Amino acid sequence: MYIVQIASECAPVIKAGGLGDVVYGLSRELELRGNCVEIILPMYDCMRYDQIWGLHEAYKGLSVPWYVGEIYCDVYCGWVHGRLCFFIQPQSEDNFFNRGYYYGGNDDNMRFAFFSKAALEFLLVSSKRPDIIHCHDWQTGLVPVMLYEVYKYHGMDNQRVCYTIHNFKHQGMAGADMLHATGLNREEYYFQYDHLKDNFNPFALNMMKGGIVYSNYVNTVSPHHAWEARFQDVGYGLGHTLEIYQDKFSGILNGVDYNIWNPEVDEFIPHQYSIDNLKGKALNKKALREKLLLKDCDKPIIAYIGRLDQQKGVHLVHHAMYYALDRGAQFVLLGSATEPTINSQFWHEKHHLNSNPDIHLEIGFDESLAHLIYAGADMMIVPSNYEPCGLTQLISLKYGTVPIVRGVGGLLSTVFDRDFDLDRAPEKRNGYVFYQTDNHALETAMERAIGLYKEFPKEFEQLFQQGMEYDYSWNNSGKKYMDVYNHIKA
Numbered sequence: 001m002y003i004v005q006i007a008s009e010c011a012p013v014i015k016a017g018g019l020g021d022v023v024y025g026l027s028r029e030l031e032l033r034g035n036c037v038e039i040i041l042p043m044y045d046c047m048r049y050d051q052i053w054g055l056h057e058a059y060k061g062l063s064v065p066w067y068v069g070e071i072y073c074d075v076y077c078g079w080v081h082g083r084l085c086f087f088i089q090p091q092s093e094d095n096f097f098n099r100g101y102y103y104g105g106n107d108d109n110m111r112f113a114f115f116s117k118a119a120l121e122f123l124l125v126s127s128k129r130p131d132i133i134h135c136h137d138w139q140t141g142l143v144p145v146m147l148y149e150v151y152k153y154h155g156m157d158n159q160r161v162c163y164t165i166h167n168f169k170h171q172g173m174a175g176a177d178m179l180h181a182t183g184l185n186r187e188e189y190y191f192q193y194d195h196l197k198d199n200f201n202p203f204a205l206n207m208m209k210g211g212i213v214y215s216n217y218v219n220t221v222s223p224h225h226a227w228e229a230r231f232q233d234v235g236y237g238l239g240h241t242l243e244i245y246q247d248k249f250s251g252i253l254n255g256v257d258y259n260i261w262n263p264e265v266d267e268f269i270p271h272q273y274s275i276d277n278l279k280g281k282a283l284n285k286k287a288l289r290e291k292l293l294l295k296d297c298d299k300p301i302i303a304y305i306g307r308l309d310q311q312k313g314v315h316l317v318h319h320a321m322y323y324a325l326d327r328g329a330q331f332v333l334l335g336s337a338t339e340p341t342i343n344s345q346f347w348h349e350k351h352h353l354n355s356n357p358d359i360h361l362e363i364g365f366d367e368s369l370a371h372l373i374y375a376g377a378d379m380m381i382v383p384s385n386y387e388p389c390g391l392t393q394l395i396s397l398k399y400g401t402v403p404i405v406r407g408v409g410g411l412l413s414t415v416f417d418r419d420f421d422l423d424r425a426p427e428k429r430n431g432y433v434f435y436q437t438d439n440h441a442l443e444t445a446m447e448r449a450i451g452l453y454k455e456f457p458k459e460f461e462q463l464f465q466q467g468m469e470y471d472y473s474w475n476n477s478g479k480k481y482m483d484v485y486n487h488i489k490a
């Protein structure tokens, strides 16, 4: 099958979070299964060019209609760790992707509406006719809309779209302007509830809703989150739309690319290790302490890696730092915040705790440090308010780092409480789970984990080995996506 992914990220060349990991890992798995896969991405100035091999111009002067005129783009092509990627570079004063950031502009909706249109134009004029176009998140929600309303009539009538939602919170809101820019026009048509009109704001068009309405298949990234999005408030107003389209909506759990996230082959960590030879894990812990100037001692290291925002339960992350110190553990945090108040709160904490030899806060994005933390820490906290899938707990399991998670979304489907998961035999349990969002709930889980580490080290080792035995590779999920593609293929 010929599959084209259209996305705003692909690790490691463009990675702001888990979306990048998924686009890369899923593409690799699909290729291993014998498919031809290509990835279309924006050409950001700040992406990691050192991760692209053989970058060259693939199409010059792609004319993309925009308002009453057009914007010319150059399309570059190169390999990102074996995956064939096309990068779209618009030549315009709007300067869509030359701003030193991936997201965060006031005109993000227009930037990605343009990207979606340019990606379709590129497919059209380069005569690429994939069986499946796989789009991700709000940034590419307009792709199926434009495909079925416009490009279908220009010879792209056999293409089918699978649309994956990684985060319902960000939906891409736009006004009528977006319709004029993209040439969709017809305000009275798109401003209807069964098209793009937002379910709550009658003056807004919702790009993610467009993705749901127009795609042949829609999924989010774990079965439990699919249920939550329909029936709880984490669908952020799209629950009703998902209800209408329930026959084409499901949850498919993410995988982890074990070619990259695997302590046996990980080149970022100084000491490789495996379930049969765990010496390296202790050496990495030592290396982590040396790198972050933490005191060498027999305390456990508890870590947090991830964006610092409301989704991730920042109030609990903050509490976990102090609770860990209180309970005689060390704490390492690697995260970045886009919200100024959260950012300044954690910078304040960093300065405040600077001289404490049991804690290190690293504020920013650092891929290689992330690998060392997964390998060197003993426990990983993931106290999310909501979590469509979550990759940190999956990666932690592979590295023998015990996850302590809140029982929501994909966390609930992948982490099984050592003491209380009665549905699973004790030897199949792999971490700690708590449910409420208050400090006390988190403490009960951390307390149990720290207690086991200190008082029953053999049992703790047994627990993290049980986690390492879990297979959350792309193998299973890759098959599920293939089933979807085969189901919707023309």
Ligand SMILES: Nc1ncnc2c1ncn2[C@@H]1O[C@H](COP(=O)(O)OP(=O)(O)O[C@H]2O[C@H](CO)[C@@H](O)[C@H](O)[C@H]2O)[C@@H](O)[C@H]1O
Binding pocket: 016, 017, 018, 019, 021, 022, 166, 167, 221, 254, 305, 306, 307, 334, 335, 336, 364, 365, 366, 367, 370, 387, 388, 389, 390, 391, 392, 410
């Ligand atoms: N400061 C930092 N430095 C280095 N690395 C960092 C980092 N902060 C995060 N990372 C890395 O980024 C990835 C984050 O994965 P998450 O699953 O938490 O994704 P996120 O919430 O962004 O995405 C959304 O999409 C993904 C993919 O579908 C879903 O799993 C998730 O639930 C959903 O919220 C991990 O690989 C992590 O190691």
